[in-house]
Structure formats: C-alpha cells, structure tokens
Amino acid sequence: MAVPLADTAGPPPASLTRIARSGSANLVGAAGGAVLTLLLTWVVTRFTDATVAGGLFALTAVFLIVAAIAELGSDVSLSKFLPHFLVEDRLADARTTARMAALVSFCGGALVGAGLITLRGPIAEAILGPDGGTAGRRAVVVLAICVPLAAVMNTALSASRGLATIRPTVLVDKIGRPLLQVGCIVVAVAAGTGLGGLTLAWALPYVVGTIAAIAWFRVIEQRLVAQSGPSRPPSTRKALWREYAVYTWPRVISRISQSILQRADIVLVAALRSPAEAAVYTVATRLFVIGQLGTQAIQQVAAPHTSALLSSGDNHAAKRVFQTVTAWTMSLTWPFFLACLALAPFLLHVFGGTTYRTGHEVVVVLAVAALLAAAGGPVDLILLMAGRSGLSLVNALVALGVNLTLNLLLIPPIGMVGAAIAWAAAIVVRNVLGMIQVSAHLHWLPFSRLSVYVGGLALACFAVPPQLLELVADPSDGLLVVVLAVGAVGYLTALWKLRDQLALTAFTALLRRRRTPDQAGFLPVATETKPVP
Numbered sequence: 166m167a168v169p170l171a172d173t174a175g176p177p178p179a180s181l182t183r184i185a186r187s188g189s190a191n192l193v194g195a196a197g198g199a200v201l202t203l204l205l206t207w208v209v210t211r212f213t214d215a216t217v218a219g220g221l222f223a224l225t226a227v228f229l230i231v232a233a234i235a236e237l238g239s240d241v242s243l244s245k246f247l248p249h250f251l252v253e254d255r256l257a258d259a260r261t262t263a264r265m266a267a268l269v270s271f272c273g274g275a276l277v278g279a280g281l282i283t284l285r286g287p288i289a290e291a292i293l294g295p296d297g298g299t300a301g302r303r304a305v306v307v308l309a310i311c312v313p314l315a316a317v318m319n320t321a322l323s324a325s326r327g328l329a330t331i332r333p334t335v336l337v338d339k340i341g342r343p344l345l346q347v348g349c350i351v352v353a354v355a356a357g358t359g360l361g362g363l364t365l366a367w368a369l370p371y372v373v374g375t376i377a378a379i380a381w382f383r384v385i386e387q388r389l390v391a392q393s394g395p396s397r398p399p400s401t402r403k404a405l406w407r408e409y410a411v412y413t414w415p416r417v418i419s420r421i422s423q424s425i426l427q428r429a430d431i432v433l434v435a436a437l438r439s440p441a442e443a444a445v446y447t448v449a450t451r452l453f454v455i456g457q458l459g460t461q462a463i464q465q466v467a468a469p470h471t472s473a474l475l476s477s478g479d480n481h482a483a484k485r486v487f488q489t490v491t492a493w494t495m496s497l498t499w500p501f502f503l504a505c506l507a508l509a510p511f512l513l514h515v516f517g518g519t520t521y522r523t524g525h526e527v528v529v530v531l532a533v534a535a536l537l538a539a540a541g542g543p544v545d546l547i548l549l550m551a552g553r554s555g556l557s558l559v560n561a562l563v564a565l566g567v568n569l570t571l572n573l574l575l576i577p578p579i580g581m582v583g584a585a586i587a588w589a590a591a592i593v594v595r596n597v598l599g600m601i602q603v604s605a606h607l608h609w610l611p612f613s614r615l616s617v618y619v620g621g622l623a624l625a626c627f628a629v630p631p632q633l634l635e636l637v638a639d640p641s642d643g644l645l646v647v648v649l650a651v652g653a654v655g656y657l658t659a660l661w662k663l664r665d666q667l668a669l670t671a672f673t674a675l676l677r678r679r680r681t682p683d684q685a686g687f688l689p690v691a692t693e694t695k696p697v698p
Contacts, residue, residue: 194334198340198343218440224305226429233420235278244468245472258405321378326466341370415554430585449531450585451516456498456502456532491616499620502535504649506529527581527585540620547607548603630649631645
C-alpha cells in the first residue's frame with residue numbers, strides 16, 4: 166500500500182524558525198571547519214611522506230574513537246534531558262545532570278587514556294607495523310593524555326547545545342580547534358618533526374578547547390539562572406542518576422559501536438594493507454566526512470528542539486520538523502555528493518596530489534550511500550529524542566557487525582574499496598532499520614513533497630548535465646567544473662523561487678537584528694501545541 170507524501174505546506178512553526186537560525190550559524194561553522202579540515206589534510210599529504218601521513222591519520226582515528234567512547238553517551242543524553250528539564254522548569258536538575266555527565270566523561274577518559282598508555286607498544290606496532298618504534302609509542306602517549314580533555318570538552322559543548330546555545334560549538338569546536346590544529350601542524354612540518362611532533366601538534370588544541378568550552382558553559386549557566394523565575398525543587402541525586410543512566414547506558418554502547426564504525430576502517434586498512442594506502446583512503450573519505458558536516462550541523466540544533474516538542478506533547482510539530490529537516494539536509498548534501506560523483510578523481514588530485522587519485526572509487530561508493538542516507542532522514546535522532554535509545558543501540562550493533570564483517574572479508578583482497586563498501590553497507594542498513602522503527606512506533610516517514618522537490622532539483626542540476634556530457638564526449642575536469650557551477654546557479658535560483666514550498670521562509674529569522682525574549686530558550690515550545698496548518 167502506497168504511503169502518501171506528507172503535506173508540509175503552511176507557515177513554519179516557531180521551532181523551525183529557531184532551528185533555522187541556530188542551524189545557519191552551525192552551518193557557517195561547519196563550512197569553516199570543512200575548509201580547515203581540508204587544509205590540514207592538504208598540508209600533511211603534500212609535505213610529509215605517505216607512510217607518515219597514513220600513520221598520523223590512523224593514530225588520530227584511534228584517538229577520535231576512544232574520545233567518543235569516553236563521553237559515555239553524554240552528547241545525545243544532554244541534548245535529550247536538558248531541554249526536557251527546562252520545559253518542566255527543572256533548572257536545578259539540568260545543572261546537576263550536566264555536572265554528572267562531565268564527571269563521568271572525565272573518569273571514562275582517564276580510564277581509556279590509562280589503557281592506551283599501558284598498551285602503547287602493541288597499539289603502535291599494530292597500527293604502524295614493526296617500524297613504529299619509539300616515535301609511535303610516544304604519539305600514543307600524547308593522544309592518551311588528551312583523551313579525557315577531549316571527552317570533557319565535547320560534554321561541555323553538548324550541555325551548551327542542550328541549553329539552546331550553539332555558539333560555543335561553532336567557535337570552539339568547528340572553528341577554533343581546527344584553526345589551532347592547522348597552525349600547529351604547519352609549525353611542526355616547517356620544523357621538520359616526524360610522527361611524534363605531528364601528533365603533538367594535532368593534539369595540543371584540545372587543551373585550549375577544553376578550557377574554553379568549560380568557561381563558556383559556566384557563563385551560559387549563570388546567565389540562565391539569573392534570567393529564570395521560580396522552578397521546581399531539585400530531585401535527589403539518586404533519582405537523577407537513575408533517570409539519566411537508564412536512558413544513557415544503551416547510548417554508551419551505541420556510541421562505542423558508532424565510533425568504531427566511523428574510524429576503524431582507517432586503522433584496519435593501515436594494519437591489513439599499509440599506512441600509505443590508509444593515507445589515500447583517509448583523503449578519499451574526507452570528502453564524505455565534509456559532506457556530512459551540514460547534516461551534523463542541522464541535527465545538532467534540531468535534537469534539543471525535537472526533544473522539547475516531544476516533551477510538550479506536540480507530535481504534529483515534531484513530525485513537521487522531522488520532515489523539513491530531512492528536506493533541508495538533502496538540499497545541502499545531495500548537490501555536494503552528486504558533484505563528488507562527477508569530480509572524484511579531480512578533487513582527490515587537488516587535495517592530495519596525483520598519488521591520491523586512486524581513491525576515486527572510494528568516493529563514489531560513499532557518495533551513493535550518503536545520498537540514500539540523507540533521503541532517509543534523521544531517523545536515529547528521532548528515536549533518541551523519543552526515548553528509544555534501546556532501538557538505536559540495536560541498529561548501531563547490527564551496523565557495526567555488518568561493517569566489521571565486510572571489512573575483514575573485503576580489505577585483504579580489494580583494499581580500501583572493500584572498506585568503503587563495508588562502511589556504505591553499514592550506513593544503509595542502519596538507516597533502513599531506523600526508518601522502519603520510526604514508522605512503526607511514531608507512524609512517521611521522512612518523505613514529503615519538500616524532499617521530492619529538493620531531490621528532483623538536485624538531480625536535474627548536478628547529475629543530469631555531467632551524464633549527458635559523458636555520453637557525448639570525454640569531458641575534461643575543467644569543463645565538468647564549469648557545468649556544475651552553472652548547475653549550482655540554477656539550483657539556487659530554483660530554491661529561491663520555491664522558498665515558500667520548501668519552508669525556507671523559516672530562515673527569514675536571520676534578518677532580525679535583535680532576539681526577542683521568546684527566542685532565548687525552550688519556554689515557547691511548551692505552548693506550541695496547536696497543530697500547524
């Protein structure tokens with residue numbers, strides 16, 4: 166039986182306007198972070214040996230895995246609980262929960278870091294091979310020391326987002342830390358340091374970022390206390406801990422599996438093939454990661470607002486947000502990944518050099534998976550904000566099993582392309598499972614007229630012209646770039662003309678020069694119970 170496309174016509178609800186405003190700031194930060202990430206990758210690949218570059222990328226992948234594990238689910242849990250507490254006038258509980266999460270993250274980071282230091286020799290040898298030596302072991306120690314700092318930094322930023330403030334995430338994590346990393350890496354390269362020096366240069370900005378994130382959260386917290394009225398008496402710490410832990414423990418396991426899913430392939434390519442091939446694979450997957458930054462920027466902002474809507478019982482507005490965020494995500498990611506399909510070898514040459522053009526098949530495989538994932542919508546976010554962290558855990562474990570199994574089967578015979586296939590399969594499996602579960606439990610689907618409009622426009626402007634050129638002749642990279650640039654102009658023009666249908670009018674809030682009192686937090690969400698026309 167066919168499911169009719171949802172009607173998303175009508176003026177955008179206030180929640181979409183707030184998401185548009187904060188999401189735009191986060192998108193600007195994500196764009197800046199993408200540029201800095203590419204710049205850092207370019208510096209490393211252009212001015213160091215491929216083996217050193219691959220070793221650095223593999224070691225930092227391990228760091229990002231264990232740092233995410235050390236957060237122990239605080240990223241999503243704080244986005245879920247803090248808006249919920251604010252809607253219920255539980256400010257004291259919100260503050261206590263943020264502190265509990267920070268303490269848990271620090272302890273988790275300290276334990277993981279101690280484990281890395283203890284096993285520094287085997288870890289360095291497993292990733293870098295027998296030639297890892299002293300430099301590899303020192304690099305592992307440097308990263309291990311910074312693990313608890315990174316965990317606390319990310320927890321403080323998650324708490325700030327939970328209190329409806331995106332600016333710390335943008336300026337500290339999206340811009341500040343990557344900018345410092347680029348600067349430190351440039352100094353390390355100019356000084357001629359090896360793997361150990363490059364790793365230290367990459368890790369040091371986490372120290373600055375942690376201090377800035379904690380200080381900024383304290384300012385936000387104090388401002389919120391000063392502006393708030395009477396609130397409910399605080400819950401006991403035992404009751405709060407039970408409420409937090411029951412929701413969070415599945416998220417801990419899910420976060421571990423997600424982190425392994427996102428980063429283990431680089432480590433496995435380095436271990437099962439070579440660090441040099443891992444370097445090529447890393448550069449190729451950077452395009453996928455950068456294309457996902459827009460999705461992450463929108464979802465980071467949408468998560469607390471969705472939690473507030475569901476807490477206030479406004480499922481109609483929450484569904485509208487779900488479907489509109491799906492269309493907005495497609496409007497950002499589909500043009501990027503369709504362009505990657507046409508320009509994969511050229512982009513890899515620009516960012517890594519001639520050697521790295523061999524990774525174009527990796528780009529193609531992951532781009533197709535990203536297109537499908539964007540069309541499926543933020544289903545995992547909806548499950549988490551609806552309190553279904555157990556379902557999210559099941560999906561994460563299934564996806565991890567698919568990924569690791571295919572990695573071990575495919576990397577030895579076909580190398581990095583096998584790793585890309587494994588990652589793509591895991592992405593598709595997790596999104597399909599999430600879509601089925603959201604449909605079963607909430608009776609929502611991500612598809613709407615908005616997503617059909619956006620998908621059709623992106624295909625017409627970014628997929629059809631390159632394919633027509635391929636049929637007629639063998640176009641040069643320069644001609645493809647020109648054709649896609651013309652397509653981008655047409656795409657943006659079409660979006661502007663269809664701005665009402667695509668709910669882009671929510672972005673008119675960006676034109677306001679001052680914030681009104683109802684824009685400061687989540688209090689209006691509790692009154693947003695009238696169905697959107």
